[in-house]
Amino acid sequence: MFSTACSTNPCFLRPRSPGKERDQESGNDYFGARYYGSNGGRFLTPDFGGMIEGSPDPVPWATFRNPQTLNLYSYVTNNPLTRRDEDGHVQVCGNQYATMNGDGATVVHANCTEQPDSFFQTMVTAASNWHQNQLNQMNGPPQMQMDIVYPVDLGALESLGESIENILAKAESTVGNQSVRVANRQVAEQAAKEWVGEDAEAIPDTHGGKSGGQAGMKSAGGTKIARTTSAATKGYINLVNKATGGNLHVRW
Protein backbone atom coordinates (compact mmCIF):
# COMPACT_ATOMS: atom_id res chain seq x y z
CA MET A 1 0.00 0.00 0.00
CA PHE A 2 1.19 3.48 -0.78
CA SER A 3 0.49 4.83 2.69
CA THR A 4 2.47 2.03 4.35
CA ALA A 5 5.36 2.58 2.02
CA CYS A 6 5.40 6.26 2.77
CA SER A 7 5.32 5.78 6.53
CA THR A 8 8.17 3.27 6.47
CA ASN A 9 10.34 4.86 3.82
CA PRO A 10 13.30 6.55 5.57
CA CYS A 11 13.06 9.52 3.26
CA PHE A 12 9.71 10.39 4.80
CA LEU A 13 10.99 10.07 8.36
CA ARG A 14 12.93 13.29 8.20
CA PRO A 15 11.41 16.33 9.85
CA ARG A 16 9.15 18.27 7.52
CA SER A 17 10.30 21.56 6.08
CA PRO A 18 8.66 23.65 8.88
CA GLY A 19 10.79 21.64 11.30
CA LYS A 20 8.02 19.77 13.01
CA GLU A 21 8.58 16.59 14.92
CA ARG A 22 7.34 13.37 13.32
CA ASP A 23 6.03 10.45 15.34
CA GLN A 24 8.06 7.47 14.09
CA GLU A 25 5.32 4.94 14.82
CA SER A 26 2.28 6.72 13.42
CA GLY A 27 3.99 8.93 10.86
CA ASN A 28 2.07 11.95 12.12
CA ASP A 29 3.66 15.39 12.46
CA TYR A 30 3.22 17.32 15.68
CA PHE A 31 2.29 20.95 15.05
CA GLY A 32 1.45 21.99 18.60
CA ALA A 33 -2.30 22.48 18.33
CA ARG A 34 -2.85 19.42 16.17
CA TYR A 35 -1.29 16.38 14.58
CA TYR A 36 -0.82 16.33 10.82
CA GLY A 37 -1.40 12.97 9.16
CA SER A 38 1.35 12.75 6.58
CA ASN A 39 -0.14 9.59 5.08
CA GLY A 40 -3.50 11.20 4.44
CA GLY A 41 -2.15 14.64 3.65
CA ARG A 42 -4.38 16.42 6.17
CA PHE A 43 -4.68 17.21 9.84
CA LEU A 44 -6.25 14.54 12.02
CA THR A 45 -8.50 17.01 13.87
CA PRO A 46 -10.33 20.14 12.72
CA ASP A 47 -8.97 23.61 13.36
CA PHE A 48 -11.33 24.55 16.16
CA GLY A 49 -10.61 27.79 17.99
CA GLY A 50 -12.87 26.45 20.73
CA MET A 51 -9.99 24.23 21.74
CA ILE A 52 -8.32 27.40 22.98
CA GLU A 53 -9.72 28.22 26.38
CA GLY A 54 -11.89 31.33 26.37
CA SER A 55 -12.16 31.57 22.60
CA PRO A 56 -15.45 33.25 21.59
CA ASP A 57 -15.41 31.87 18.04
CA PRO A 58 -15.49 28.11 17.41
CA VAL A 59 -13.86 28.48 13.98
CA PRO A 60 -11.87 31.75 14.09
CA TRP A 61 -9.68 30.85 11.11
CA ALA A 62 -12.52 30.11 8.70
CA THR A 63 -13.77 32.96 6.52
CA PHE A 64 -16.20 33.03 3.61
CA ARG A 65 -13.79 35.31 1.73
CA ASN A 66 -11.58 32.30 1.21
CA PRO A 67 -13.56 29.05 0.88
CA GLN A 68 -10.37 27.04 1.27
CA THR A 69 -10.34 28.04 4.93
CA LEU A 70 -13.71 26.33 5.41
CA ASN A 71 -11.89 23.00 5.13
CA LEU A 72 -10.83 22.72 8.76
CA TYR A 73 -8.52 19.76 8.06
CA SER A 74 -6.37 21.17 5.27
CA TYR A 75 -2.72 22.19 5.58
CA VAL A 76 -2.23 25.97 5.01
CA THR A 77 -5.39 26.13 2.86
CA ASN A 78 -3.84 23.67 0.39
CA ASN A 79 -1.15 26.17 -0.61
CA PRO A 80 2.14 24.92 0.89
CA LEU A 81 4.30 26.70 -1.71
CA THR A 82 3.69 30.14 -0.25
CA ARG A 83 2.43 29.35 3.23
CA ARG A 84 3.45 27.37 6.24
CA ASP A 85 1.98 26.34 9.55
CA GLU A 86 3.62 27.47 12.80
CA ASP A 87 1.36 26.06 15.48
CA GLY A 88 -1.33 23.86 13.95
CA HIS A 89 -3.57 26.70 12.78
CA VAL A 90 -3.94 27.74 9.17
CA GLN A 91 -3.33 31.47 9.46
CA VAL A 92 0.22 31.54 8.19
CA CYS A 93 1.46 33.36 5.11
CA GLY A 94 5.11 32.84 4.40
CA ASN A 95 6.99 34.29 7.36
CA GLN A 96 3.97 36.21 8.59
CA TYR A 97 1.15 34.84 10.63
CA ALA A 98 -1.58 35.53 13.16
CA THR A 99 -2.48 33.57 16.27
CA MET A 100 -5.01 33.70 19.05
CA ASN A 101 -4.04 34.36 22.66
CA GLY A 102 -5.56 32.79 25.75
CA ASP A 103 -8.31 35.44 25.96
CA GLY A 104 -9.54 34.61 22.48
CA ALA A 105 -8.20 37.83 20.98
CA THR A 106 -6.43 37.79 17.63
CA VAL A 107 -2.77 38.64 17.74
CA VAL A 108 -1.30 39.59 14.37
CA HIS A 109 2.40 38.97 14.19
CA ALA A 110 2.84 40.38 10.70
CA ASN A 111 0.88 41.46 7.66
CA CYS A 112 -0.90 38.22 6.92
CA THR A 113 -3.34 38.49 4.03
CA GLU A 114 -5.87 36.05 5.51
CA GLN A 115 -6.71 37.14 8.99
CA PRO A 116 -10.04 36.37 10.67
CA ASP A 117 -13.09 38.57 9.97
CA SER A 118 -12.88 39.97 13.49
CA PHE A 119 -9.50 41.48 12.67
CA PHE A 120 -10.86 43.30 9.61
CA GLN A 121 -13.86 44.50 11.57
CA THR A 122 -11.53 45.91 14.20
CA MET A 123 -9.50 47.69 11.55
CA VAL A 124 -12.61 49.15 9.89
CA THR A 125 -13.97 50.37 13.23
CA ALA A 126 -10.65 51.92 14.12
CA ALA A 127 -10.44 53.69 10.77
CA SER A 128 -14.00 54.96 11.10
CA ASN A 129 -13.35 56.27 14.61
CA TRP A 130 -10.16 57.99 13.47
CA HIS A 131 -12.04 59.61 10.59
CA GLN A 132 -14.82 60.84 12.88
CA ASN A 133 -12.28 62.23 15.34
CA GLN A 134 -10.62 64.15 12.55
CA LEU A 135 -13.97 65.61 11.50
CA ASN A 136 -14.81 66.54 15.09
CA GLN A 137 -11.51 68.34 15.49
CA MET A 138 -12.13 70.36 12.32
CA ASN A 139 -15.85 71.05 12.66
CA GLY A 140 -16.76 70.18 16.23
CA PRO A 141 -19.14 67.33 17.10
CA PRO A 142 -22.19 66.93 14.87
CA GLN A 143 -24.98 69.27 16.05
CA MET A 144 -28.04 68.18 14.11
CA GLN A 145 -29.11 66.15 11.14
CA MET A 146 -31.04 67.91 8.39
CA ASP A 147 -33.57 66.26 6.17
CA ILE A 148 -32.81 66.77 2.52
CA VAL A 149 -35.72 66.76 0.09
CA TYR A 150 -34.71 65.87 -3.41
CA PRO A 151 -36.83 66.80 -6.42
CA VAL A 152 -38.63 63.75 -7.76
CA ASP A 153 -37.96 62.70 -11.31
CA LEU A 154 -40.95 60.60 -12.31
CA GLY A 155 -39.14 59.37 -15.39
CA ALA A 156 -36.30 58.00 -13.29
CA LEU A 157 -38.72 56.41 -10.83
CA GLU A 158 -40.58 54.66 -13.60
CA SER A 159 -37.41 52.85 -14.55
CA LEU A 160 -37.56 51.03 -11.20
CA GLY A 161 -40.88 49.37 -12.02
CA GLU A 162 -43.64 49.32 -14.59
CA SER A 163 -43.96 52.51 -16.60
CA ILE A 164 -47.21 54.45 -16.49
CA GLU A 165 -47.74 53.64 -20.14
CA ASN A 166 -47.48 49.91 -19.45
CA ILE A 167 -49.77 50.16 -16.42
CA LEU A 168 -52.49 51.84 -18.47
CA ALA A 169 -52.14 49.25 -21.21
CA LYS A 170 -52.50 46.43 -18.69
CA ALA A 171 -55.48 48.10 -17.03
CA GLU A 172 -57.20 48.23 -20.40
CA SER A 173 -56.83 44.49 -20.95
CA THR A 174 -57.02 43.14 -17.41
CA VAL A 175 -59.73 40.56 -16.69
CA GLY A 176 -60.23 39.65 -13.04
CA ASN A 177 -57.64 40.46 -10.39
CA GLN A 178 -54.09 41.12 -11.51
CA SER A 179 -51.13 42.91 -10.04
CA VAL A 180 -48.21 45.07 -11.20
CA ARG A 181 -45.43 46.71 -9.26
CA VAL A 182 -44.19 50.28 -9.53
CA ALA A 183 -41.38 52.21 -7.92
CA ASN A 184 -43.46 54.14 -5.38
CA ARG A 185 -46.80 55.76 -4.57
CA GLN A 186 -46.21 58.75 -6.82
CA VAL A 187 -46.02 56.63 -9.93
CA ALA A 188 -49.16 54.73 -8.91
CA GLU A 189 -51.09 57.94 -8.26
CA GLN A 190 -50.00 59.42 -11.57
CA ALA A 191 -51.19 56.26 -13.33
CA ALA A 192 -54.53 56.49 -11.49
CA LYS A 193 -55.04 60.09 -12.60
CA GLU A 194 -54.32 59.25 -16.18
CA TRP A 195 -56.55 56.16 -15.95
CA VAL A 196 -59.71 58.01 -14.92
CA GLY A 197 -58.96 61.14 -16.98
CA GLU A 198 -59.05 64.82 -16.24
CA ASP A 199 -62.83 65.04 -15.77
CA ALA A 200 -62.87 62.37 -13.07
CA GLU A 201 -65.33 62.49 -10.18
CA ALA A 202 -63.96 62.05 -6.68
CA ILE A 203 -65.50 59.32 -4.50
CA PRO A 204 -65.36 60.16 -0.78
CA ASP A 205 -65.16 57.66 2.04
CA THR A 206 -68.27 57.56 4.27
CA HIS A 207 -66.62 55.70 7.11
CA GLY A 208 -68.56 56.15 10.37
CA GLY A 209 -71.35 58.02 8.61
CA LYS A 210 -69.14 60.99 7.82
CA SER A 211 -67.87 61.89 4.42
CA GLY A 212 -64.14 61.80 5.03
CA GLY A 213 -61.11 61.39 2.83
CA GLN A 214 -61.09 60.44 -0.79
CA ALA A 215 -61.56 56.72 -1.35
CA GLY A 216 -61.18 56.91 -5.09
CA MET A 217 -62.39 58.46 -8.31
CA LYS A 218 -64.24 57.41 -11.41
CA SER A 219 -64.22 58.52 -14.98
CA ALA A 220 -67.00 60.64 -16.43
CA GLY A 221 -68.60 57.60 -18.04
CA GLY A 222 -68.22 55.55 -14.89
CA THR A 223 -66.42 52.70 -16.63
CA LYS A 224 -62.99 53.44 -15.17
CA ILE A 225 -62.42 53.56 -11.44
CA ALA A 226 -59.32 54.20 -9.37
CA ARG A 227 -59.48 53.21 -5.72
CA THR A 228 -57.05 54.86 -3.39
CA THR A 229 -56.81 54.54 0.36
CA SER A 230 -56.68 57.21 3.02
CA ALA A 231 -53.73 55.61 4.78
CA ALA A 232 -50.40 56.84 3.44
CA THR A 233 -48.77 53.50 4.13
CA LYS A 234 -51.10 51.50 1.91
CA GLY A 235 -49.06 49.83 -0.75
CA TYR A 236 -51.47 49.67 -3.66
CA ILE A 237 -54.05 51.44 -5.82
CA ASN A 238 -56.78 49.58 -7.70
CA LEU A 239 -57.47 50.41 -11.33
CA VAL A 240 -60.86 48.97 -12.24
CA ASN A 241 -62.04 48.46 -15.79
CA LYS A 242 -65.79 47.86 -15.67
CA ALA A 243 -65.84 47.04 -19.37
CA THR A 244 -63.74 43.91 -18.76
CA GLY A 245 -64.41 43.39 -15.07
CA GLY A 246 -60.68 43.81 -14.46
CA ASN A 247 -59.13 44.96 -11.18
CA LEU A 248 -55.46 45.82 -11.58
CA HIS A 249 -53.58 46.17 -8.28
CA VAL A 250 -50.81 48.72 -8.75
CA ARG A 251 -48.40 48.05 -5.89
CA TRP A 252 -45.27 49.81 -4.71
Add this chain to the structure above:
Amino acid sequence: MTEADIQCLKENVDKAVAIETTYGECLIAKIIFVFDQEDQPDVFYDLVSTNKPGFKQGASYALRFEDIVSVKPTEA
Protein backbone atom coordinates in the same frame (compact mmCIF):
# COMPACT_ATOMS: atom_id res chain seq x y z
CA MET B 1 -72.27 41.80 7.54
CA THR B 2 -72.59 38.20 6.41
CA GLU B 3 -71.16 36.31 3.47
CA ALA B 4 -74.65 36.39 1.98
CA ASP B 5 -74.58 40.20 2.15
CA ILE B 6 -71.23 40.29 0.35
CA GLN B 7 -72.58 37.93 -2.28
CA CYS B 8 -75.64 40.13 -2.65
CA LEU B 9 -73.40 43.15 -3.32
CA LYS B 10 -71.41 41.26 -5.97
CA GLU B 11 -74.52 39.98 -7.71
CA ASN B 12 -76.05 43.42 -7.90
CA VAL B 13 -73.28 45.44 -9.52
CA ASP B 14 -74.91 48.19 -11.61
CA LYS B 15 -78.17 47.50 -9.79
CA ALA B 16 -79.82 49.09 -6.75
CA VAL B 17 -79.72 47.52 -3.29
CA ALA B 18 -80.92 48.58 0.14
CA ILE B 19 -78.12 48.96 2.67
CA GLU B 20 -78.38 49.44 6.42
CA THR B 21 -75.30 50.81 8.16
CA THR B 22 -73.97 50.59 11.71
CA TYR B 23 -74.52 54.33 12.20
CA GLY B 24 -78.24 54.21 11.40
CA GLU B 25 -78.31 55.13 7.75
CA CYS B 26 -80.68 53.30 5.43
CA LEU B 27 -79.85 53.98 1.84
CA ILE B 28 -80.66 52.85 -1.63
CA ALA B 29 -77.45 52.51 -3.63
CA LYS B 30 -76.54 51.55 -7.14
CA ILE B 31 -73.43 49.39 -6.80
CA ILE B 32 -70.43 50.47 -8.88
CA PHE B 33 -67.78 47.96 -7.76
CA VAL B 34 -67.09 45.67 -4.81
CA PHE B 35 -63.52 45.52 -3.45
CA ASP B 36 -63.38 42.41 -1.30
CA GLN B 37 -59.84 41.22 -1.99
CA GLU B 38 -57.83 43.38 0.35
CA ASP B 39 -57.49 44.00 4.07
CA GLN B 40 -59.96 46.91 4.10
CA PRO B 41 -62.82 45.80 1.83
CA ASP B 42 -65.38 48.34 0.72
CA VAL B 43 -67.97 49.02 -1.94
CA PHE B 44 -68.29 51.96 -4.32
CA TYR B 45 -71.83 53.06 -5.08
CA ASP B 46 -73.97 55.84 -6.57
CA LEU B 47 -76.35 57.17 -3.94
CA VAL B 48 -80.01 56.91 -4.98
CA SER B 49 -81.63 57.93 -1.72
CA THR B 50 -80.83 58.06 1.98
CA ASN B 51 -82.44 58.95 5.31
CA LYS B 52 -79.32 60.78 6.48
CA PRO B 53 -78.57 64.40 5.60
CA GLY B 54 -75.18 65.47 4.33
CA PHE B 55 -74.97 63.14 1.37
CA LYS B 56 -75.67 64.25 -2.17
CA GLN B 57 -78.15 62.23 -4.19
CA GLY B 58 -76.61 60.93 -7.39
CA ALA B 59 -73.04 61.31 -6.14
CA SER B 60 -70.64 58.40 -5.67
CA TYR B 61 -69.40 57.22 -2.29
CA ALA B 62 -67.38 54.45 -0.71
CA LEU B 63 -68.68 52.36 2.18
CA ARG B 64 -66.53 49.95 4.17
CA PHE B 65 -67.77 46.45 4.86
CA GLU B 66 -67.30 46.99 8.58
CA ASP B 67 -69.92 49.78 8.48
CA ILE B 68 -72.58 47.63 6.80
CA VAL B 69 -75.20 45.79 8.85
CA SER B 70 -77.24 44.22 6.05
CA VAL B 71 -77.80 44.29 2.30
CA LYS B 72 -81.07 43.53 0.55
CA PRO B 73 -81.84 43.52 -3.16
CA THR B 74 -84.51 45.92 -4.31
CA GLU B 75 -85.46 43.95 -7.41
CA ALA B 76 -87.02 40.51 -7.44
